[in-house]
Amino acid sequence: MLRTVEITAELALPLHSERSHNLHWQKKLELNLDCFICGRTGRITRFEHGAELAVCTGDKRSPHPTAARIAGFDVTSRRDRLILRTVVDYWWAPFHDTERDRPATALTRAPWVRISAGYDCLQSHETGSFSIQSNQVRPVNEVCAHCAAPLATDARSPAIRLLT
Ligand SMILES: [Zn+2]
Numbered sequence: 001m002l003r004t005v006e007i008t009a010e011l012a013l014p015l016h017s018e019r020s021h022n023l024h025w026q027k028k029l030e031l032n033l034d035c036f037i038c039g040r041t042g043r044i045t046r047f048e049h050g051a052e053l054a055v056c057t058g059d060k061r062s063p064h065p066t067a068a069r070i071a072g073f074d075v076t077s078r079r080d081r082l083i084l085r086t087v088v089d090y091w092w093a094p095f096h097d098t099e100r101d102r103p104a105t106a107l108t109r110a111p112w113v114r115i116s117a118g119y120d121c122l123q124s125h126e127t128g129s130f131s132i133q134s135n136q137v138r139p140v141n142e143v144c145a146h147c148a149a150p151l152a153t154d155a156r157s158p159a160i161r162l163l164t
């Protein structure tokens with residue numbers, strides 16, 4: 001059956017910044033899902049916006065395509081916040097993970113997501129990126145890898161919510 005998950009994330013922007021780095025969300029993410037195809041719970045699944053398939057990383061040695069996609073990708077840019085609301089659709093069916101001896105759930109038991117942000121450094125004419133993820137120590141102050149200008153503060157864990 002088709003399941004839909006909403007993920008929201010935000011970065012706090014430094015006040016008085018000149019926004020010289022064109023900070024933006026990159027259109028890809030990693031989300032762990034219970035995958036009925038390989039019969040394993042909590043598999044990291046890689047999504048790219050615009051792709052009709054996602055890739056389940058399986059047991060590392062056997063990644064496989066899966067019917068999952070980014071269905072919505074809405075960015076809100078405020079004076080002091082860069083906000084992302086993304087919606088992910090995926091096919092899910094009940095199964096039992098024999099390796100971990102646990103039943104699959106529509107939203108995996110310990111949801112985890114990684115989202116990336118990119119930037120352009122005008123001073124050095126280089127690009128850079130960093131990622132934010134569930135279960136990391138916060139707050140984290142992100143700075144430009146090239147000129148050390150403050151870019152954003154990662155102060156809040158992304159929220160993951162099963163919609164249907
Ligand atoms: Zn899988």
Ligand SMILES: [Zn+2]
Binds near residue numbers: 120122123145146
């Ligand atoms: Zn820079």
